[in-house]
Structure formats: C-alpha cells, structure tokens
Amino acid sequence: MKQGNTLSDRINNSLGKAQNRQNFRSAMSGLMEKRAAQFPDDEKLAKLRDRGREIRANSLRNLPYLLIELEKTLTENGIQVHWANNSFEANQIIVCLLQQNDAKSVVKGKSMVSEEIELNSFLEGHGISVLESDLGEFIIQLADETPSHIIMPAIHKTKKEIAELLHEHFPELPYTEDVDQLTQSARKILRNKFNQADAGISGVNFAVAETGTLCLVENEGNGGMSSTVPPLHIAITGIEKVVEKLADVPPLLNLLTKSATGQTITTYFNMISRPRQPGEKDGPEAVHLVLLDNGRSKIYGNSSLQEILHCIRCGSCINHCPVYVQLGGHAYGTVYPGPIGCALEPMRLGINKVGGLTSLCTLCGACEQVCPVQIPLPKLINRLRAESVLRRADYTSLIGAGSMRKPLESWGWRIWKWIYRNPAIYRVFSLIVTRTRELIPARMGRWARYRFNPKPARRTMHELAREAGFDNE
Amino acid sequence: MSRAREQILSALQQYSENGGYRGIVKTPKEEGLSKEDRVARITQMMEAVHGEVHRLLDREWMKWINTELPKRGYKHILVGSGDIGKIVNVEAMDSLQIHSYTAEIEEWKDQLFNQVDVSITSTRGGIASTGSLVIWPTSAEPRLMYFVPPVHVALLNAEDIFESFEQMVIEQKWSKEMPTNSLLVSGPSKTADIQQVLAYGVHGPKQLVVLILG
Incomplete structure (x- = not known):
C-alpha cells in the first residue's frame, strides 16, 4: 500500500489526488440522493429509525444471553460455533478448519470483519489461495489495496484504472473500458473459481438467536454461491451482530439497504440455517460460524460508548460525511473509515494508536441524522476526545485513555x-x-x-x- | 477455544443488565392491498430493477416456455424433480434439451456451470413492497438453480404475494421452523462496483423472468 505513515501524511496524500476526490464526490452525491429518494416521508422514517434503534438496543442489552441462545440454536441446526477473542484466534480457528478439510483454495464473499483480522494474508501465508468474489473486493485484491469504503470497496477507482488492472492480470481477455464487458470478464474469471473452490468464507449481516439463522445481504450472487457451491462454508462475524427474533430482521433489512445504497432491497437476501441435509443435492456439508470479539466486549463495558455496537454497517454515515468526501477512505488508515471509523477504531484499537482520527470530525451532525439506528456519532467522538486527554487519575477502561494529553x-x-x-x-x-x-x-x-x-x-x-x-x- | 467463549461471555455478563430478554415483535400495519394491487406493485417493483414480468393464466406458462425460450436462442433447460419439472419434461418442444437436477451437485458441477442456459423453478411466494420472490429451496428444486444459470424463469402464484416481508414472516410463522436455506430474490444479479455504473449478471442470473399465474 502506498500510504503515508502518519495520519497527516495520508491526508496530504489523499488531498493531492484530484481524480480520486472527484470519484468520491460524485459517488457520495449519488448515494445521498438515492437514500433520500427511498425515505420520502419524514414521519415514517422517524418511526422506522425508532424501531431500528429499539431492536438493536434490545440485542445489546441482552447480548451475552442472546449469544448463548444463538450458539444453542445454531448447534441444534448443525452449524458449529467458534469463539475468538482476537484476530489471532479467529485466523487460527479458520486455518485449522480449512486444513482439517484439506482445503487449498477459498472463495470469499464480502466481509469487513475478515478485513479486520487480515484473514487473506494470514491464509496465504499458510499456502491457502484466497479469492475475493465480490467484484469491488476482487478489483482491490488485484490492485493489492484495502477497501476505501465499507460497502463499495473500489469506489476510488475509475473504470479506466479497472480496465487497465484487469488487462494487466488477465492479458488473454480483450482490453475494454465498457462496464458491461468488464463485468462479464469478471464473471468468466470468477465462475471457474467458484466451481473449483474447496471452501467458501463469508460475513454475516444478522445472526438470529431465535432460529439459528445467518443472514447475508448482497446484490451480485457471489455470497449465495460462496455459501452454497463449496463443500465447506465458514461465516465470520462480530459478536454484536446478533438479533433476538426472526421478526427483527425485516425492519433492519429495510433500513440497511435503503440507507446503504438507496435500494428498496438488495437482489439477494440469503438466510442460512443448516448445512446440507440428507437428500438435499447441494449446499455445504459443513457450516461454521466464528464469533469475533476483537475489542467489542471492552467497548460493551463502557456505558458511555456502548452505543457504537448498535451499528449495522450500512455506511450511510460515511456517505454523508463532509470530511470523508474530501479525503476518501484510505486517509483514515483503518479498516472502517468515516464517522463510524472515527468512533469505532479508537475504541477498538486504542486511542494511543488511532486517537488522532477523532480530530477528523467537524461535529456537523450529518452522520447522526442519517444513521438508521440513531447512533449519536458526534457525541461519541466528542466523548473520545475527552477520554483522550484525561488525567491519569480519571483513566477509564478505554485503551490509551489520556494518551493524547499534552502538558502545555x-x-x-x-x-x-x-x-x-x-x-x-x-x-x-x-x-x-x-x-x-x-x-x-x-x-x-x-x-x-x-x-x-x-x-x-x-x-x-x-x-x-x-x-x-x-x-x- | 472454549476459553475464549468463557472470557467473552463473562466480560459481557459483567455489564449486561438483565437475564430474561424480552421480545418486541409488532405486527406491521399493512396497506390492505387487494390481490390485483399486489400483482401490480410487485410487477412495478420487479421491472424497476430489470426483472421481466408476465401475467399468465395458470396453464399458459408451458406455452410461454415453448414459444419464448427457443425464440431467444436458449437450448439447455434445467428443471427440478417437482411438478414443474415433470410438466416440462413431458411437454417441452423437441428443440429444448431438458436437464433434471436429480443428482448431487458434485456429480455434474461442470455441466451446471458451463452448459445450462435457463433454470425454471417454482417460488414460495412474493413480496409486493420490495418486488421480491420468496424461495425455500428443496431437494426437488435445490439452491444452485437460483444462482448459477444465466437465466432464471420463476413461476409465482398471484395468491401467494404478500404485502411485506415482515407480514409473511409473521403470518406464516417462519420462526417455528426455518428451512436449510431461504432466499429473497429481487431482480437479476447486479453490481455497481465499477465507477457506480450498474451492470447486470455479475455472478448470478443476468436475466430474471417472473411468470405470475392466476
């Protein structure tokens, strides 16, 4: 990655890229318009957001009990549950599962949690080939970059850059800048990989405790194929993604797709409750879920910051952020950029490591206004700023609290x-x-x-x- | 890794307020659309995302298959082993080559990925407000019929169209017993990952044809 080492290097670097900034500007404007068109009635939107908030708050309030319930229902359904304190443990669990099943090649659906634990490089280090199958993720994998947006990972690239990238890696395909043809080229390349992969790895949008169901939201069909074609499916998610009831899912799904990309619904909404049953002709023989903590239980313990765990990862706060639109995602230097990143990453990784992110917020409040589950992001970011300069005597459980205090x-x-x-x-x-x-x-x-x-x-x-x-x- | 389990749960339990969690299921307020309104709404929503929709009388669909598929140049047709598969196997024109999904996927993966042009399936129902097909794959109509072939033709009974996903989940009591896999499909596979330009058929079907019956 050609990124600066410090936050201010990366900011200067990003501000200097005129083309990238234009790409972000036009993409974010389009996304804001599409979202607004999905919510024409303010009163209905307010009710729906109240509902979303209520569902997430209920999930969080009862988190440990719901996780136990989820483990029970999944296990009854034949899906094996694994727990990981951190990236290292999650990677270990996944590589062991793959090795036990003699899996050499993996096809992946989109998962930000897998970015969080840097799964791809870990697996490749163990001689397992990993292919990102979401088109945007596939593009940045070829470019050896990280996502610049949590929903649209390759949003910083122009079609010309993508055309050149594909041609460089697959010279046998004719050079084209036509988006339809580029998409068809990717289809051809990736089809064979699905056909041959030994295992599929995906994220999870909602995990339903009541029924033991893993839900996947997507448009391309790669998530469905990653979780159906290979004989082994491993899903990974953060412990906060659990919801209590199946009936909690429709309202959250409604909020998620409309807020994220301005779609009434995505093309596919996949609910997985079991591995292949006797008599069934396809689907994975084994399904595993890895539940990742990675700092989340620590955040849970801090009542003034806990609300960040309500997040359903729609990316709407990012799309509406006046700072993100100028900088793009890479300037942040963390897995999650934008307002959610400025709040979540210092909590997850420590203020001593990425506390500077909180200074990227203007406290304009646009993110809170559009958040489908009403997370008070400016309040949380402001709270982090306060925690970052605490006196030693007032230190909280937050990693690196007080580390940005300067005597002068x-x-x-x-x-x-x-x-x-x-x-x-x-x-x-x-x-x-x-x-x-x-x-x-x-x-x-x-x-x-x-x-x-x-x-x-x-x-x-x-x-x-x-x-x-x-x-x- | 049960050690991790204990560590995570005890860290959370220390701060969680109560043990008995309480559900908040609310029955959604529906608009009370008539059957024809629901057909009109699902058609409009489907077409808005490049789905092709036709309204047919119950037994007309086979005629549609026999006329339209050869006209569009499709030859290899995939069906399941249910009622639709049986009808297609008996009534399909000679120019259509019918494949039935009767063997486990491992035995004929290459053929499914490389040869089949069109799959024809039933659906469990539809959702008017989002323009979605509701699908519960079965051993008679397995999961990959909905993802792999370039064209998917789905039969949908007008009677089975609900106003919203929430209404369907609650009225049909899905939470009592979820199938191995259930799926909502709303239009053909698509992506906007290249410079926000919408393109169809990136992984799943490039074309979704919905035949609404009755």
Whole structure:
C-alpha cells in the first residue's frame, strides 16, 4: 500500500489526488440522493429509525444471553460455533478448519470483519489461495489495496484504472473500458473459481438467536454461491451482530439497504440455517460460524460508548460525511473509515494508536441524522476526545485513555478557565488584549497555514455593549 | 477455544443488565392491498430493477416456455424433480434439451456451470413492497438453480404475494421452523462496483423472468 505513515501524511496524500476526490464526490452525491429518494416521508422514517434503534438496543442489552441462545440454536441446526477473542484466534480457528478439510483454495464473499483480522494474508501465508468474489473486493485484491469504503470497496477507482488492472492480470481477455464487458470478464474469471473452490468464507449481516439463522445481504450472487457451491462454508462475524427474533430482521433489512445504497432491497437476501441435509443435492456439508470479539466486549463495558455496537454497517454515515468526501477512505488508515471509523477504531484499537482520527470530525451532525439506528456519532467522538486527554487519575477502561494529553496544552486550558471564571481578571485580560492588538505576531506558525491570523478588536464587546446602553444585567 | 467463549461471555455478563430478554415483535400495519394491487406493485417493483414480468393464466406458462425460450436462442433447460419439472419434461418442444437436477451437485458441477442456459423453478411466494420472490429451496428444486444459470424463469402464484416481508414472516410463522436455506430474490444479479455504473449478471442470473399465474 502506498500510504503515508502518519495520519497527516495520508491526508496530504489523499488531498493531492484530484481524480480520486472527484470519484468520491460524485459517488457520495449519488448515494445521498438515492437514500433520500427511498425515505420520502419524514414521519415514517422517524418511526422506522425508532424501531431500528429499539431492536438493536434490545440485542445489546441482552447480548451475552442472546449469544448463548444463538450458539444453542445454531448447534441444534448443525452449524458449529467458534469463539475468538482476537484476530489471532479467529485466523487460527479458520486455518485449522480449512486444513482439517484439506482445503487449498477459498472463495470469499464480502466481509469487513475478515478485513479486520487480515484473514487473506494470514491464509496465504499458510499456502491457502484466497479469492475475493465480490467484484469491488476482487478489483482491490488485484490492485493489492484495502477497501476505501465499507460497502463499495473500489469506489476510488475509475473504470479506466479497472480496465487497465484487469488487462494487466488477465492479458488473454480483450482490453475494454465498457462496464458491461468488464463485468462479464469478471464473471468468466470468477465462475471457474467458484466451481473449483474447496471452501467458501463469508460475513454475516444478522445472526438470529431465535432460529439459528445467518443472514447475508448482497446484490451480485457471489455470497449465495460462496455459501452454497463449496463443500465447506465458514461465516465470520462480530459478536454484536446478533438479533433476538426472526421478526427483527425485516425492519433492519429495510433500513440497511435503503440507507446503504438507496435500494428498496438488495437482489439477494440469503438466510442460512443448516448445512446440507440428507437428500438435499447441494449446499455445504459443513457450516461454521466464528464469533469475533476483537475489542467489542471492552467497548460493551463502557456505558458511555456502548452505543457504537448498535451499528449495522450500512455506511450511510460515511456517505454523508463532509470530511470523508474530501479525503476518501484510505486517509483514515483503518479498516472502517468515516464517522463510524472515527468512533469505532479508537475504541477498538486504542486511542494511543488511532486517537488522532477523532480530530477528523467537524461535529456537523450529518452522520447522526442519517444513521438508521440513531447512533449519536458526534457525541461519541466528542466523548473520545475527552477520554483522550484525561488525567491519569480519571483513566477509564478505554485503551490509551489520556494518551493524547499534552502538558502545555492542559496548562493553557487551566489558565483559560481561571481567567474566564473571575470577572475582574477577565476584565483586565480583555482590556490588555484589545489594547495590545498590534503586538500579535505576524506569523503564527502552523496554526495559520490555512487560516487568517487572528487579530483582537480595538475594544471589548462589553465596552461596546455598555456604550449602546446595555447595563450589566 | 472454549476459553475464549468463557472470557467473552463473562466480560459481557459483567455489564449486561438483565437475564430474561424480552421480545418486541409488532405486527406491521399493512396497506390492505387487494390481490390485483399486489400483482401490480410487485410487477412495478420487479421491472424497476430489470426483472421481466408476465401475467399468465395458470396453464399458459408451458406455452410461454415453448414459444419464448427457443425464440431467444436458449437450448439447455434445467428443471427440478417437482411438478414443474415433470410438466416440462413431458411437454417441452423437441428443440429444448431438458436437464433434471436429480443428482448431487458434485456429480455434474461442470455441466451446471458451463452448459445450462435457463433454470425454471417454482417460488414460495412474493413480496409486493420490495418486488421480491420468496424461495425455500428443496431437494426437488435445490439452491444452485437460483444462482448459477444465466437465466432464471420463476413461476409465482398471484395468491401467494404478500404485502411485506415482515407480514409473511409473521403470518406464516417462519420462526417455528426455518428451512436449510431461504432466499429473497429481487431482480437479476447486479453490481455497481465499477465507477457506480450498474451492470447486470455479475455472478448470478443476468436475466430474471417472473411468470405470475392466476
């Protein structure tokens, strides 16, 4: 990956790519319009979002019990459940399952959790070939890049770049920039792989505790094929994706597809409850579910941050973020970009590692307004900012809490607080500042690189107000 | 990895509020569409996503198959072992070559992937509000009939069209017994992964034809 090492390197790098930024701008504008067209009635939308929030809150409130229930129903249905504390354990479980089944080649449906644990490189390190079958994921796999968006992973690429990429890797296919022909080329290449793969790996959109059902949302049919053609299917998901009842699924599905891509529904909605049964002629002989924690139970334990686990990964917050649209996904340097990334990643990975992401938020509130399950993203991001500069005595369970505290900055704020709390001192301070305005340095260093130099007014607002006839009351 | 299980659950249980979880199933408010309204709605929604829809009388569908499929240049037709398969096997024109999905997939995977042009299947029902087919694959009509062939022709009884997915799940009490696999299909396979341009038939069928009967 040609990304800078620091956040500010990556931001500069992204801002310099005019074509990419144009791609993001037009894609996000289109997605915002399509979503808006799906929700013409504000009142109905509000009710649906209340319902979505209620369902997710219920799932979270009862999370451990629902996970036990899910394990029970899945096991009764013949689907084996595995638990993983972290990426390492999840990767180990998956590679063992593949080795036990003598699987050398894997075809994958789209899964952000598998990106989270960097499954592909791990499996390849063990001599297992992995092919991404979602067209967008396939493209970025060929380009050796990471997704720049959680729903549309190759959104940063133009069709010309994709045409060149396919031609470079498959010179036997004729060069074309026609999207239909490019898609058909990919169909041809990937069909054979489905036919021959030893195992399929997919994510999960909802796991239903009541019935032991794994739900997959997709448009291409690759998820359906990855989970049906190979003799072994391994699904992986975060522990928060469980819902209590099957009847919880239709409203969440409705919110998910409309919020994500502005579709009434996706082409396929696949509900898997068992491996192949006696007499059935296709479907995998074995189905496994890997439940991944990877920091989620820690977040669960922090009541002021827990709401981030309501997320159904629609990407709507990303599509509406004025910062994401300028930067694109790679600038964030984390698996999840945009508002959800700025909130989730510091909680998951630690403020000491990626706490800087919280400064990418303008707190404009667009994400919260469109979130189908009403996660208060700006509030959470603001809370993280506070946690990132906590004093040692106030440390919370959050990894890296307080790690961004700078002594000089905190002294500055202490002095500020002292001045603003004492009217007499404040009056003296404001008089001095207004009367010495010419002494403000002409160069204010980095702060003024993209801003005008601040210059205090000639007289304080209190003086002007008094002159205009206002008294102190 | 039962150690991981205990660790995760005990970490969560420490903070979870209560043990007895409470369900919140609400019966959805429906518009109360008539059968004809539901047919009209599902047709409109299907066509909006490039589905091809025809309304036929009950026994006309075989005539449609015999006329349309040869006209469109299709030859290899896949059917299941249920009623539809039996009718097609008896009544199909000689120019159509009928394949029946009677063996396990491992025995004829290459043929399914490389030879079959069209699959013809039944459906469990339809959903008007989203333009979806509801499919519960069976051993008579297995799962891959819906994913692999380039064209999928689905027969849908007008009586079986529900207003919403939620209504169907609740009224038919799906939660009592889910099948191995159930599926909603809404249009042909599609993608917008290349510069947001919509293209059809990336992995699943390029064409979805719905014949609404009755």
